[in-house]
Amino acid sequence: MSNGLPMPFSDENPSNLALDARHTMPRPPKIVAKKSVPAMKMTQEIHQDLNASASLRKTPRINSSGSGTGSNGEVTPLSRPGKELDKALAYMSDPGCEWNKHVEALSIVRSLVNFNQEIILPKISETTQLVIKNVANLRSKVSGVAIEAMRDLFRVLRKAVAPQLDAAIKTLLTEAGKENAFLREKVFLGFYFF
Numbered sequence: 001m002s003n004g005l006p007m008p009f010s011d012e013n014p015s016n017l018a019l020d021a022r023h024t025m026p027r028p029p030k031i032v033a034k035k036s037v038p039a040m041k042m043t044q045e046i047h048q049d050l051n052a053s054a055s056l057r058k059t060p061r062i063n064s065s066g067s068g069t070g071s072n073g074e075v076t077p078l079s080r081p082g083k084e085l086d087k088a089l090a091y092m093s094d095p096g097c098e099w100n101k102h103v104e105a106l107s108i109v110r111s112l113v114n115f116n117q118e119i120i121l122p123k124i125s126e127t128t129q130l131v132i133k134n135v136a137n138l139r140s141k142v143s144g145v146a147i148e149a150m151r152d153l154f155r156v157l158r159k160a161v162a163p164q165l166d167a168a169i170k171t172l173l174t175e176a177g178k179e180n181a182f183l184r185e186k187v188f189l190g191f192y193f194f
Contacts, residue, residue: 077115084108085119092130099139106134106145113152121160128153128164135171140180147175147183151190169194
């Protein structure tokens with residue numbers, strides 16, 4: 001336009017180009033959303049855990065220590081399963097018992113559930129209630145082993161522990177709401193079996 005007035009921000013007026021460059025807004029940074037873990041990957045991880053526990057069950061070793069777990073936490077058969085159940089129930093029902101005795105008792109329960117169901121079935125109600133009580137233990141180690149024991153109970157003895165399902169789910173949901181990430185992961189794996 002040649003009416004004599006310079007056009008703002010036009011190509012005809014070079015001084016306005018510098019003004020244009022100074023007043024342009026910088027582009028906002030590109031926001032990249034974090035990618036969430038797909039459900040398929042989590043399902044694959046669960047199946048890997050299940051396959052690992054199934055392979056442990058195929059190669060049983062008799063544990064003479066009586067704890068029900070091997071050196072790396074795997075479940076092993078017990079040498080005296082009948083006596084071990086009474087010991088485990090006594091440890092779990094005693095609130096003044098040390099936390100490592102609770103872990104030992106829960107490991108015994110896991111071993112009995114996986115290898116000697118006929119011994120644990122007559123006392124399944126009492127055992128399940130004590131395991132549920134230990135899920136809410138303040139000691140994270142005890143709580144984690146109790147969640148694993150509850151998972152084994154519901155995985156192997158589904159119908160026998162069905163009456164305690166409501167109490168178990170309520171307790172697991174409470175634990176899932178806490179800050180401890182490894183307990184939340186164990187709870188998630190536990191829900192897979194309900």
